[in-house]
Amino acid sequence: MEESPETTEGVVKESQDAWEQIDQIVAAGDPEAAHDFLKELPPGEDARVMAQLSDSEQQEFITLISDENAARLMESLPELQAGQLLSALPPEQAAPIFDEMHSDEQVDLLDQLPKSQSAAILEEMDPTAAENVRFLAQYDQLSAGGLMITELLAFEESESVDDVVSNLRQNAEKYGAYNVQYIYVINSELQLTGVLRLRDLLLAPPQRQISKMMITNPTSVLDSTGLQDLQHFFDAHPLFGLPVVDKNNKLVGVIRREDVEQAGEEQAGRTFLRFAGIMGGEELRSLPLKTRSARRLSWLSINIVLNVVAASVIAMYEDILASVIALAVFLPIVSDMSGCSGNQSIAVSTRELVLGVIRPRDWFYIFRKEFVLGMVNGIALGVLLGTVAYLWKGIPALGLVVGGALALNTLMAVCLGAVIPLILKGFKLDPALASGPILTTLTDMCGFFLVLSFAQALLPWLT
Amino acid sequence: MEESPETTEGVVKESQDAWEQIDQIVAAGDPEAAHDFLKELPPGEDARVMAQLSDSEQQEFITLISDENAARLMESLPELQAGQLLSALPPEQAAPIFDEMHSDEQVDLLDQLPKSQSAAILEEMDPTAAENVRFLAQYDQLSAGGLMITELLAFEESESVDDVVSNLRQNAEKYGAYNVQYIYVINSELQLTGVLRLRDLLLAPPQRQISKMMITNPTSVLDSTGLQDLQHFFDAHPLFGLPVVDKNNKLVGVIRREDVEQAGEEQAGRTFLRFAGIMGGEELRSLPLKTRSARRLSWLSINIVLNVVAASVIAMYEDILASVIALAVFLPIVSDMSGCSGNQSIAVSTRELVLGVIRPRDWFYIFRKEFVLGMVNGIALGVLLGTVAYLWKGIPALGLVVGGALALNTLMAVCLGAVIPLILKGFKLDPALASGPILTTLTDMCGFFLVLSFAQALLPWLT
Numbered sequence: 001m002e003e004s005p006e007t008t009e010g011v012v013k014e015s016q017d018a019w020e021q022i023d024q025i026v027a028a029g030d031p032e033a034a035h036d037f038l039k040e041l042p043p044g045e046d047a048r049v050m051a052q053l054s055d056s057e058q059q060e061f062i063t064l065i066s067d068e069n070a071a072r073l074m075e076s077l078p079e080l081q082a083g084q085l086l087s088a089l090p091p092e093q094a095a096p097i098f099d100e101m102h103s104d105e106q107v108d109l110l111d112q113l114p115k116s117q118s119a120a121i122l123e124e125m126d127p128t129a130a131e132n133v134r135f136l137a138q139y140d141q142l143s144a145g146g147l148m149i150t151e152l153l154a155f156e157e158s159e160s161v162d163d164v165v166s167n168l169r170q171n172a173e174k175y176g177a178y179n180v181q182y183i184y185v186i187n188s189e190l191q192l193t194g195v196l197r198l199r200d201l202l203l204a205p206p207q208r209q210i211s212k213m214m215i216t217n218p219t220s221v222l223d224s225t226g227l228q229d230l231q232h233f234f235d236a237h238p239l240f241g242l243p244v245v246d247k248n249n250k251l252v253g254v255i256r257r258e259d260v261e262q263a264g265e266e267q268a269g270r271t272f273l274r275f276a277g278i279m280g281g282e283e284l285r286s287l288p289l290k291t292r293s294a295r296r297l298s299w300l301s302i303n304i305v306l307n308v309v310a311a312s313v314i315a316m317y318e319d320i321l322a323s324v325i326a327l328a329v330f331l332p333i334v335s336d337m338s339g340c341s342g343n344q345s346i347a348v349s350t351r352e353l354v355l356g357v358i359r360p361r362d363w364f365y366i367f368r369k370e371f372v373l374g375m376v377n378g379i380a381l382g383v384l385l386g387t388v389a390y391l392w393k394g395i396p397a398l399g400l401v402v403g404g405a406l407a408l409n410t411l412m413a414v415c416l417g418a419v420i421p422l423i424l425k426g427f428k429l430d431p432a433l434a435s436g437p438i439l440t441t442l443t444d445m446c447g448f449f450l451v452l453s454f455a456q457a458l459l460p461w462l463t
Numbered sequence: 464m465e466e467s468p469e470t471t472e473g474v475v476k477e478s479q480d481a482w483e484q485i486d487q488i489v490a491a492g493d494p495e496a497a498h499d500f501l502k503e504l505p506p507g508e509d510a511r512v513m514a515q516l517s518d519s520e521q522q523e524f525i526t527l528i529s530d531e532n533a534a535r536l537m538e539s540l541p542e543l544q545a546g547q548l549l550s551a552l553p554p555e556q557a558a559p560i561f562d563e564m565h566s567d568e569q570v571d572l573l574d575q576l577p578k579s580q581s582a583a584i585l586e587e588m589d590p591t592a593a594e595n596v597r598f599l600a601q602y603d604q605l606s607a608g609g610l611m612i613t614e615l616l617a618f619e620e621s622e623s624v625d626d627v628v629s630n631l632r633q634n635a636e637k638y639g640a641y642n643v644q645y646i647y648v649i650n651s652e653l654q655l656t657g658v659l660r661l662r663d664l665l666l667a668p669p670q671r672q673i674s675k676m677m678i679t680n681p682t683s684v685l686d687s688t689g690l691q692d693l694q695h696f697f698d699a700h701p702l703f704g705l706p707v708v709d710k711n712n713k714l715v716g717v718i719r720r721e722d723v724e725q726a727g728e729e730q731a732g733r734t735f736l737r738f739a740g741i742m743g744g745e746e747l748r749s750l751p752l753k754t755r756s757a758r759r760l761s762w763l764s765i766n767i768v769l770n771v772v773a774a775s776v777i778a779m780y781e782d783i784l785a786s787v788i789a790l791a792v793f794l795p796i797v798s799d800m801s802g803c804s805g806n807q808s809i810a811v812s813t814r815e816l817v818l819g820v821i822r823p824r825d826w827f828y829i830f831r832k833e834f835v836l837g838m839v840n841g842i843a844l845g846v847l848l849g850t851v852a853y854l855w856k857g858i859p860a861l862g863l864v865v866g867g868a869l870a871l872n873t874l875m876a877v878c879l880g881a882v883i884p885l886i887l888k889g890f891k892l893d894p895a896l897a898s899g900p901i902l903t904t905l906t907d908m909c910g911f912f913l914v915l916s917f918a919q920a921l922l923p924w925l926t
Contacts, residue, residue, distance in 0.1 A: 042695070047820045052828075076698050078818055169666065181644075202665050203632065232505070235539050240703065261724035268731035269814055272738065276810030277803055283811045284820060285832045293839045296807050303803050304844060307796045308851055314792045315855075321791050328784050328791040329777045332798045332907065333770045339799075340740060340766050344759050347739030348746045351732055355541055357510045357747060365515075369748045376756045381767060388771055392778075444795065 018049050026057050034064035051286045071100035080282050083112025095124030103150045107136045145223035148244045148253030154184040157211035161204045181240045185214045192251040220245045230260045274432040310444035317452035324462045330402045338413040338443040345417030346435045360426035366418050374414030382407025397461035405450035413443040489520050497527035514749045534563035543745050546575025558587030566613045570599045608686035611707045611716030617647040620674035624667045644703045648677045655714040683708045693723045737895040773907035780915035787925045793865045801876040801906040808880030809898045823889035829881050837877030845870025860924035868913035876906045
């Protein structure tokens with residue numbers, strides 16, 4: 001019996017050995033050892049082991065294994081890593097690996113490569129497969145067309161149960177790779193007219209025409225349907241796959257539950273990274289330094305400009321600061337805490353948008369909910385920081401200035417943080433990437449202004 | 464043909480009507496209208512529509528629909544929302560709804576309720592189902608045991624193909640809800656000995672004993688296997704489900720791909736929220752204010768203490784600040800920018816941990832990678848901010864102080880941000896929740912110290 005490793009420690013120990021092994025295998029150039037190595041590697045360890053090899057070692061390893069094994073390996077690596085690895089191979093070596101992949105993976109991985117290289121690979125690929133890729137590439141990656149596979153079983157209405165079963169028997173090996181759950185029935189215009197479940201074939205008399213026993217008016221989705229609608233659909237329906245049709249009801253592919261869920265998982269990961277300022281929503285440390293640095297810097301340099309703009313508010317009050325130098329201690333605190341409170345709201349709104357619990361037009365409902373929470377948390381934090389300020393210098397007015405400013409600014413940050421993602425989403429912008437910088441710029445400016453203008457008003461009691 | 468909505472606008476328009484409709488239905492207390500309403504509701508809209516109703520209206524709506532429909536509704540709502548709704552129902556009303564749920568959902572949702580209430584519901588539930596829940600509740604929610612379902616088809620080795628097929632026919636309706644893909648074969652000790660695919664039954668002679676045609680030594684997972692190992696396993700194997708066995712190889716359940724992927728998606732969402740400081744990793748605006756405020760405040764109040772500690776560095780240099788008041792403008796910028804750079808590293812490390820590309824013991828590899836990136840980005844940002852400072856006041860030393868401090872502090876933030884999640888993970892702490900506050904406290908202290916001590920050293924050239 002194949003046993004899954006019981007503890008993380010077990011996996012770590014195995015992969016420790018794995019690194020030494022793969023180094024030796026690449027050095028020896030032993031195809032058989034490479035094959036056995038891949039077979040023995042615990043699932044999920046491949047990404048980590050490959051990341052440890054240099055680009056040229058990875059390339060050598062790929063040449064050692066069969067095209068089919070290479071295709072399986074590419075499919076299980078994170079897309080970015082697989083793309084990087086494939087882009088190091090010459091097109092005539094990459095093409096046969098692509099030929100062995102599932103249709104949806106072919107498109108996704110070619111998309112990771114430079115245009116000129118993907119064109120060269122398509123030239124080298126099996127012509128039918130290449131044409132299929134070009135067909136799939138027209139779809140948005142996160143639509144039913146972009147997520148579907150084209151490996152499916154379709155039979156014409158006029159065929160009988162016996163026709164279907166003998167076809168299944170003859171092509172058992174080929175279809176084994178299809179993970180067939182449903183058989184689709186089409187008319188002479190290739191339009192979807194019905195669906196058959198495998199188990200129904202079990203119980204039907206062989207001579208019956210399939211059009212007589214199929215489920216008519218089967219549920220299908222349009223190729224343009226978006227990921228979020230697909231997720232909701234699969235949440236609500238216990239199906240493994242759905243036929244995908246174009247606007248003429250022609251059957252073009254099958255979308256499987258697993259592809260939708262995997263795409264959803266990847267989206268969630270990308271949202272998380274974009275939220276932290278990683279452009280493009282993906283970074284692996286095995287990427288070239290230039291790419292990584294440039295992606296991070298492009299976000300940071302926008303931020304630094306916004307920061308300078310916000311801090312210019314402080315510059316306008318230099319005389320107040322000079323008279324009450326203690327205020328300089330509290331400016332970063334007010335800025336940071338308002339940022340934290342606002343980010344909590346942003347995160348909840350972004351999450352609720354993803355879950356489909358709210359939509360952009362619900363902004364007023366959200367605003368009302370957050371306003372009350374902002375009042376409660378603002379007062380709590382304001383009292384806390386105000387007390388600290390008062391106790392430190394023994395000046396009641398300092399506590400009032402600092403506490404009052406933080407309270408008001410928290411209220412503002414909480415409300416803005418809740419609404420900004422909705423507004424961005426409403427304008428079809430990416431809430432995860434842009435909400436943070438917009439929020440902190442606004443709350444910093446407002447926070448600095450509140451602290452310093454309150455101080456100006458209470459100046460006689462502060463000095 | 465059932466069509467999926469083509470555009471978001473379509474869905475929005477429908478749900479606008481939906482709110483008015485559900486209000487009327489609840490007001491009229493019309494069960495038939497409630498049933499039709501649920502059937503017509505676009506998938507994924509239920510969470511949003513229910514969130515708009517008050518607690519008492521939600522409760523009234525649930526009493527209008529059948530227990531089975533209520534169970535389906537609960538299964539499709541976010542867990543937190545379903546838990547909140549169920550906790551408002553008296554146990555004798557909640558129990559029959561639980562009876563209609565799948566076994567894994569029963570456990571997850573009972574877990575959302577207060578202890579006393581879940582005990583009361585278990586008392587009222589069907590005794591067999593309740594016993595099953597108690598059995599499943601012993602497992603960690605994110606292990607194979609916690610994610611598996613117990614609805615499965617198992618037959619003894621001695622039975623024939625004909626026995627199995629006639630059993631399937633007789634129980635077609637009951638098994639329809641099971642989404643059966645595989646049939647498991649057990650011995651008299653209930654140990655898993657083989658597996659049969661439905662399609663194999665198609666092709667086999669009726670009299671054959673199933674032990675003669677089953678796949679022996681089937682792949683299975685231990686009930687204690689964790690989510691991450693399960694994800695890697697399903698990534699590597701194109702299977703719909705796996706039998707789950709206990710340590711005596713007794714068949715205890717089936718874990719389906721969709722459950723593993725859904726759990727992975729939820730985890731990613733929770734990581735995102737914890738990263739932004741939402742304790743427990745879940746918040747919906749429909750939760751009571753007290754709960755939401757308390758969860759957010761508990762994280763914020765730790766942060767405010769850390770902020771005060773960090774800012775106390777500024778307090779030690781009040782005299783320097785008093786002589787060069789312009790520094791006060793740059794302190795929040797250095798603090799915020801280092802926080803941003805560090806958070807990017809944290810996000811990439813957290814993501815790579817989730818993807819399984821790195822493990823805590825790889826910290827030195829990660830550190831090396833980030834050190835170079837930190838140097839590049841640090842110099843870029845330092846030059847940028849230093850130039851701004853110099854141009855503003857015309858004092859070269861001011862540019863040197865501010866730019867040099869930001870450059871060094873960025874390097875530190877990038878390296879710390881990359882390594883902190885690994886260290887926390889190594890100590891089995893939650894990287895998403897704790898990394899941010901630890902990082903910003905350290906980088907703030909260090910940033911303030913660098914700016915102010917550089918200024919102290921260059922004081923003659925600054926004034």
